[in-house]
Amino acid sequence: MSLLLAQAQDTIPNNTSLERTKKVGEIPEVPKLVKKKTATVTKTDTIVPVKKDRYGLRVGVDLYKLTRGLYDENYKGIELVGDYRLTKKYYAAAELGSENKTTEDDRLNTTTKGTYIKVGFDYNAYENWLDMENIISIGLRGGFSTFSQELNSYKTYNANPYWGEMPWKTSGEKFSGLTASWLEVVAGVKVKVINNVFVGFSLRMNVLITDKKPSDNFENLYIPGFNRTYAGNFGAGFNYTVTYFVPLYKKTVKPKK
Amino acid sequence: MKKILLFLMIAIFSFSSCEKDDICDANTPTTPRLVMEFYDISNPSILKNVTNLKVIGDGMTEGIVLNPTASGESQYLSNDSKISIPLKTDTETTKFRFILNSGNPNPTLIDIDEVTFNYTHNDVFVSRACGFKTLFTLDPLNPYTQTTIPATKLKWMQFISVEKSNIDNENETHIKVFF
Numbered sequence: 285m286s287l288l289l290a291q292a293q294d295t296i297p298n299n300t301s302l303e304r305t306k307k308v309g310e311i312p313e314v315p316k317l318v319k320k321k322t323a324t325v326t327k328t329d330t331i332v333p334v335k336k337d338r339y340g341l342r343v344g345v346d347l348y349k350l351t352r353g354l355y356d357e358n359y360k361g362i363e364l365v366g367d368y369r370l371t372k373k374y375y376a377a378a379e380l381g382s383e384n385k386t387t388e389d390d391r392l393n394t395t396t397k398g399t400y401i402k403v404g405f406d407y408n409a410y411e412n413w414l415d416m417e418n419i420i421s422i423g424l425r426g427g428f429s430t431f432s433q434e435l436n437s438y439k440t441y442n443a444n445p446y447w448g449e450m451p452w453k454t455s456g457e458k459f460s461g462l463t464a465s466w467l468e469v470v471a472g473v474k475v476k477v478i479n480n481v482f483v484g485f486s487l488r489m490n491v492l493i494t495d496k497k498p499s500d501n502f503e504n505l506y507i508p509g510f511n512r513t514y515a516g517n518f519g520a521g522f523n524y525t526v527t528y529f530v531p532l533y534k535k536t537v538k539p540k541k
Numbered sequence: 542m543k544k545i546l547l548f549l550m551i552a553i554f555s556f557s558s559c560e561k562d563d564i565c566d567a568n569t570p571t572t573p574r575l576v577m578e579f580y581d582i583s584n585p586s587i588l589k590n591v592t593n594l595k596v597i598g599d600g601m602t603e604g605i606v607l608n609p610t611a612s613g614e615s616q617y618l619s620n621d622s623k624i625s626i627p628l629k630t631d632t633e634t635t636k637f638r639f640i641l642n643s644g645n646p647n648p649t650l651i652d653i654d655e656v657t658f659n660y661t662h663n664d665v666f667v668s669r670a671c672g673f674k675t676l677f678t679l680d681p682l683n684p685y686t687q688t689t690i691p692a693t694k695l696k697w698m699q700f701i702s703v704e705k706s707n708i709d710n711e712n713e714t715h716i717k718v719f720f
Contacts, residue, residue, distance in 0.1 A: 391565075391672025440664055441571040441671040444627040446598060446605055453664070502666045515668075 336534040338417065339369045342474075342482065344527025349381065358386040361508075365484075365525050367406060372537070375406040377423060377470075379523075383508040391439040392505065393452075398431020400509030402468060417476050417529075419484075425468040427490070429508045432460040433498055459498030464507045466492045466519070480529040490519035565671035572674045573711045574625035575658065582699050582719040588622040589720070595619075595643035596626055599636035599657075604643075618643060625711060630675040634659050638690070641697050641720075652697035653690040659683050660708070677708040679715075 346363035353360045363381035370376055379402040386395045404425035410418055435455040442450065472486030490510050495517075497503050506512055511521045565571070581589040595604045595617050604617030607624050629635045634657050641652040659680040664673040679685075684703045689696050700719040708715050 389669055389672075392669060438664070438673050440630055440673045440675045441565055441667060442627070442630065442675075443567070443571055444574055444625075446601070446627045447629050447631075450630055505669055 340532040346523040398508040400429035419474040492517040563670040
């Protein structure tokens with residue numbers, strides 16, 4: 285007996301000897317199942333490196349600016365958006381737009397007309413599965429606008445209205461050749477809805493860098509692309525885009541290890 | 542993904558609701574009033590308090606509120622040595638009736654001088670919330686004309702001196718009156 289045991293320990297570990305004894309007792313289908321499992325595992329391993337990323341140009345339009353003109357008689361505007369994929373994560377991005385907006389404040393009525401361009405990049409922080417191409421990005425833009433501003437009418441502020449509240453005064457004074465530049469931090473989402481069509485959404489926080497004032501006696505209340513100006517040079521904006529992706533080439537994604 | 546879109550939507554709507562949030566701060570210097578100080582004619586460096594001075598703008602029935610802390614009739618009466626009165630921003634002259642000892646039961650003690658200030662004005666941008674303010678420049682040659690009511694009476698404001706012809710804030714005295 286002891287001799288037999290010693291032999292078994294030498295040649296095969298206890299476990300296998302147990303399995304073997306089991307196999308003897310069971311139906312011979314079991315080893316087949318095990319084989320199948322190992323086969324599927326190797327299959328998925330070989331599929332992953334085949335994944336390819338599409339590279340190309342995405343162009344589109346800001347639907348918010350486009351449709352706002354339909355219900356807001358004080359606004360006409362258009363913004364074209366585009367991005368070009370540079371690497372797996374980085375996209376060169378730009379917006380080009382034109383706006384004509386009349387702003388009705390409590391004591392000021394002004395019309396701003398002009399065009400703007402924003403150029404920068406987006407970084408896609410979203411890890412897509414399989415062939416998904418969605419984007420959750422943060423990015424940076426430099427914005428520049430040339431515009432004119434017209435003071436249509438105004439009211440003077442009088443803390444002591446003994447003589448009664450003064451009516452609106454018409455002015456018509458126009459300030460042309462105004463410029464402004466700013467930096468924009470963009471947080472955005474783009475979702476592929478069908479084939480190459482994406483809908484997107486972005487929120488923007490702006491910081492004015494240069495602002496050519498109309499005169500000592502006035503200031504820029506609205507800047508195309510930058511939107512309404514606030515005290516402290518900060519601004520905010522958003523857009524709601526529909527874009528079409530023009531695929532140009534594909535790049536194989538290197539498997540991660 | 543849908544949750545993020547929803548979050549962004551909410552964020553944007555809360556952004557757009559901030560549009561009309563600015564109100565003109567009461568401390569912002571806006572259209573200045575004309576600041577007048579009263580001095581003793583016999584001792585011109587000494588401020589002198591007026592007694593129940595009421596100032597009524599031409600064409601108005603109510604007086605200018607000179608004592609905003611009081612209520613009723615006494616808010617129109619000043620017993621101080623300094624008053625501030627608003628000029629018209631849509632014309633180049635403003636006429637005021639300065640009534641000393643207003644409401645006194647003895648009508649002979651009530652002195653009324655009528656002063657018309659002549660000036661030019663221009664509107665200066667303040668801010669989005671405050672709009673414009675109107676600044677005034679008193680006419681250098683003929684800053685005011687003074688008459689009494691009735692005309693036979695002596696002027697109670699014996700001497701009016703223009704200290705500042707540019708009226709662009711309320712922190713300085715524009716007119717000194719000696720009586």
